Amino acid sequence: MPEYIWDGETLPVPVEDIVDSVYGLLVRDVDDMSAAPGAPPASAGHLSGLLLTGPGEIWVDRAEGIKWPGRRRFTISHELGHHILHSTGGQPLFCRGTVIDEAPEVLAAVTKKRKPKVPLIETEADIFAASILMPSHLMKTQYERCDGEIERLMKDFKCSQKAITRRVLHVVPRDRRRPRRPA
Template sequence: MSNTTLNTNEIESRASQILKDHGLFSIPVDPVTLANNIGIKVNNAVFSDDNLSGLIAKRGSNISILVNKSDPPYRKRFTIAHELGHHFLHLLSDGEFVDKKVDLFRDTEGGDQSKRTEVQANQFAAALLMPSELVKLEYQRNNDITDLARKFNVSEEAMGYRLQRLRLA
């Protein structure tokens, strides 16, 4: 069900190719547009566990992403991109990934397979919402994290982490 052997460069490359394949070259990248382009329905949901941020479920040819209705817009965008990461990297057969808020900020390599899976989905989400070439280009124009986060429609925390990953900050 899962491919946990991918490295960061392979995940970056896959996200970049998916953006190119779907003509998503402008920022902010809209993960809902990508999901709709590939036939995945995205819906807001009220979860009984408020720590849940989202999930992706595949049943045959039906794939859907649910995001926590009460999360702020930038969190929903990251959650959708994270769930798309599970779709493109891990969800090969019927099944689902259910993600808690804490998983969205997990960034350490190693650990068990489920931790590696979450790290990869986070890396994919960051690469999808903040494509490296576009971040580098915008960073040359204006390196203010607040402005960059606003431009890419992500949290300052996510942008700060991305800038570190790209060795810009």
């Protein structure tokens, strides 16, 4: 990606700029997610995010985004993951809050299970989101720099505690990890 959008080092990763300037997708914070064309009825479950492949839009639930800005970044990144990995058929993708997991398992653990809890593409999008928001080389460096302080990492990466904690487990080698301190 062009250096002026992101230099690969500066935190937090400007995921909205990347979505917009690199992939040409419009991010919209909306009050009524069920207003999207083709969306399932609100009674089918709360939608956190969705990807409209036709017009090239990502919608995120406004109230959820205001309450949890880290979650909003994760949802946007999850939808970008769908755009890059899964949007081959031009179908819109609707993601309920329960399928966007900020602490995904590693893919091998998911594929080994006979019956995964959520469709595989949702876990793939979660892993994509964790990877773009918390690149492993930057997580390792920052982790050392702040002596494993989760609160500090949450600020640096602008991600939730849940997302940071899982990412640390996945990318920081066990023998480098600090004992967890109470928040």
